Structures are given as structure tokens and as C-alpha cells.
Amino acid sequence: SRFWERHLDGLEPLQFPFARSALRGSGKGDRVNWVMPPALYSELQRWRVERGCTSFMVLMGCFQVLLYKVCNQTDITVTSVHGNRYTNTEPLVGYFMNQLLYRSQIDPTWTLEQFILEFKRLCLQVHEHSAYPLQRIMQFVRQQTSGNIQQASFTEVPSQLTDNLRLGDVMFEDYDLRDKASAEGGLTLYFSDGETVGYFTLEYDVAEFEH
Helix, strand or coil: CHHHHHHHCCCCCCCCCCCCHHHCCCCEEEEEEEEECHHHHHHHHHHHHHCCCCHHHHHHHHHHHHHHHHHCCCEEEEEEEEECCCCCCCCCCCCCEEEEEEEEECCCCCCHHHHHHHHHHHHHHHHHCCCCCHHHHHHHHHHHCCCCCCCEEEEECCCCCCCCCEECCEECCCCCHHHCCECCCCEEEEEEECCCCEEEEEEEEHHHHCC
16 A cells, blocks of 8 residues: 555654563553543543544644653554454454554644644555554564554553444443553553543553663
8 A cells, every 4th residue: 555655664763761661462461550540631531532533643643742752753653453344354254454654743843733734644544544454454564664653552541342232142241451560562542432531541662661
């Protein structure tokens, strides 16, 4: 896809100043939890609605700005999973997900609002081309760099995944993977909407970041 070639041309891996690169990917993780208080959460919802943005666009955009500040680099790539349910797969039972790469090149002169609106445009483009196979995207990435470009991930978790979901005599319950102490390396930020607050979990690889 020409879009992905343009989107990822010349990308640079994140360079965390405090990460121990030789120990990446230990599989042992830890997490930090945070609740966005009602007043701030309400203001976030008002702000995003006025600008025609989703919570994903605003919070993923803010996460990228945080990485820009921490890594002191303007080329920021964050991954996220996306449900690939199209007309030809709707009748099928199975797990149809794709990992998407959101790459931003941040202009230090922008205000936060200017960047979020630019990131909104990027999100719409990425989703438009989300059916392109990840394997082919990664083949192109490997031609650009030998570094790991999947060091940071953002995942929006539905607040109620299986409420009252039953299949025959079987009742399904939520299984929250955020409670499991594991990590594939790097950072993963989870977000979930509550009724009046927002819930965040930052998961990180212990060997890489905890020292």
C-alpha cells in the first residue's frame, strides 16, 4: 500500500533515555494504575466532543506528546490493536484483529490542540487502510530500520465486554489481562471509560525500565 510506505518511510525507533536496551523483552512486567477524577474526565469529554474527536484520538495523541517529551524526539510511533470486521468476515466466528502503527512527526511549535487535530486526521487515514496485512507492513518497516518500533502501545478497553453474555448453558465473564504481571517489552497504556471517571493502567517491562 502506498499509504503505509509514505506513512512509515524513514521512521525512527523510540529512544528512551532511561531504558536498558540490552535487557528488552524479559516478559516480566509491572504496572501503575491511575484514575482520572470526575472533573477532569468531564472536561476531557467536553473538549473532545467540541472538536469532533474520540477518546482514543485525544488520549493516544496525548500519549504521543508524552513520549515526545520523554524521548526528546519528534518522530513518534505507537501501536494499537484494531478490530478488522468487514463485510466478508461478518458471518465468521473468530478473532479478527490487526495491529496498526500510528506514526506522528511532531512540530515543536504546535499547540496541543493543533497536534490533536492533526492526529485526528492521521487516525482517519490509518483506519481507512487498516485492512492491509501487518506482515507486509512489518516487511517494509524492516527495510527502514533494524530497531524495534513496537516499544509503545496504546489500548482502549471497552468498559463492559461481556455483560450478561450467555451461550447455551455457558455464561461468559470478563478476563482482565491488565491484572497479569507480564510484558512483551516497552510500554503499554490501557484506557477504559467509566461512568464518571477514566481508568488508566501503564504496563512496563521490569528489566527494561525498573532500575
